[in-house]
Every structure is written in structure tokens, then in C-alpha cells.
Amino acid sequence: MKVSGFTFIRNAQKFDYPIVESIRSILPLVNEFIVLVGNSEDQTKELVESIKSPKIKIVPSVWDDSLQKGGRVLAVETDKAFQRISPDADWAFYLQGDEVIHEKYLPIIEAGMRKYLRDNEVEGFLFKYKHFYGSYDFIGDSRKWYRNEIRIIRNDKKIHSYRDAQGFRNDNKKLNVRVLDAYVYHYGWVKPPNLQLAKQKYFPSLYGGANAQKANSFSKDSFDYSKIDSLALFDGEHPEVMKERIEAKNWNFNFDPTKKNYNVKTRFLNFLEKTTGHRFGEYKNYRIIK
DSSP: OOEEEEEEESOTTTTTOOHHHHHHHHGGGOSEEEEEEEOOSSSHHHHHHTTOOTTEEEEEEOOOTTOOGGGHHHHHHHHHHHHTSOTTOSEEEEOOTTEEEOGGGHHHHHHHHHHTTTOTTOOEEEEEEEEEESSTTEEEOSTTSOOEEEEEEESOTTEEEETTTTEEEETTEEOEEEEEEEEEEEEEEOSOHHHHHHHHHHGGGGTOHHHHHHTTOOOOSSOOTTOOSOEEEOOSOOOGGGHHHHHTOOOOOOOOTTOOOOOHHHHHHHHHHHHHSOOTTOOOOSEEOO
16 A cells, blocks of 8 residues: 655745644655645745655645635645655545644554555545644634544545645545544644734735735734634643644633633524534535445
8 A cells, every 4th residue: 555645835934834743743654745835935845854754755836826716726736736646656645734643543544544445435534623723722612613624535636626725526526535533633723923913914815805805904913812712621632743843832822611702693503513413504525435
């Protein structure tokens, strides 16, 4: 079984992406790792090179900043990276620059890929998510956070990144996936408040139109993490590759996890989810094989 990792990244230092930790987290599982490095304003390429792994293949890329509608440029960069993986790879493991896999899940992930290697009905694998917010001590636990996403796909070039690189499709059809009992640790909302603000100012420009105007609507010099509906304390352990980054954090964020800032509609939907176990209205860009 051959597995290729792939990702894209741009301005990793400028926006404090844990790209080194992300790549390192799955290096033991992959035979190669394609890193599409976009035209950056910092030392992103050198940052990736610092990992010093023979598995890593850095591919330079220039983003087409005219592809603003719906964040399309993000999907284009994902597809460009996917196209560069070895033709003889069986599976392609995709992580975004702020996503990390805990080492405890690596055996589970490998076992799943081996089990369904010859089962062509399985086009990919679905992961669960933990979304960290504000600091490494809190996770989002409200309906605003997506719970699952595809992060491993079969090496079938009919598969492509969908919309703003949130998931994948095969000729615009949802992929048939198996669910892995493994989590992606998403750290996109954990960074110093000034850098989080910088990212939030920039990111809407990738989507164009009114969203681009939003990028110019910030008046503060620090992101306010307190404007959140609900958080829960994280009582687990972070991936080993994240420990140095976490020890070096230089800001504090406190939140009362008993505080819930829900409107009436959300309270009702939360009640239904708690009593039925089903999240009504949840977006699912996949078909789960039972």
C-alpha cells in the first residue's frame, strides 16, 4: 500500500499556521508528502524545508488571485497538489495547514486504509473534528462548527476539491466514504490575537464581493475571542508535535464554558439534537457507507 500526503500553503509565518506540525503529524503514514507552496510574503518555503524529510517534495505555485468567487482559489491549489502525487499511490491523505493528527490515531487510520484498499466502493475516509478556539484549552461545541470532513481520498483523478476546499467530489458526485474513529485537530482559531485579526482581515478577500469589503471593516488592532456562542474545556492531550508550539504560546484566553450565547432557534435545535442524536440541517458533502 502506498500513501501520498498533500497540502497547499501560503504565508504560513505571516498568519501563524502550524504547517510544520501538520506535515510532521502524518509523515510516519505516508511514502511522500507533496507541499504546494504559494507565492508568499514570508519564509514559508524555508519553514517547510526545515522539516528535513526526504519524503517532502516542495512544489512552487502562484495563486490566481482573480479566482475570488466562493474561495475557489483554495480548491484550485488543492487540486494542483493532488495532481502532483505519485501515479502509483493508492490513497491520498490531505491536510490543510492548520490541521494536525494525533499520533494515537495513526494505527487506526492505517488499518482502515489497508482494510478497504481493494474495496473500490470506498472512495475516501471521513474524519471527526475537534475545533480549538481562543487557546489550546477550549474547543467549539456549538452548531457553527462542522463535525466531519473527508481527509483521505482514493488516487482517482476524477476526484476534485469542492467549493473552497472544504471537501471533495467525484465528477460532482458526493464520495462514498467510510467513517474512521479518528479526529482532526483544527487549530485555525488558535493564534495570538493580533495575528488572528490579520488573518481575519485577509481571508474574506479570497471570496470576493461583499466579503472582500468585509476585510476592510476592522477597526481594532486585536481579535476579540470573547465573541463566541459556546465553548467547552478540552480535557485531552494534544498531539506530540504540537507540544513545543503550545509551550511557547504568549497570550491568555479565559472563557466560562457554562455561558451559552444562543438565540431561540439555536436553543431549540440544540434541544432536538440532544434528545434525538441527530443534527438537523447539517451540511454533508459525502455519502457514508453503512
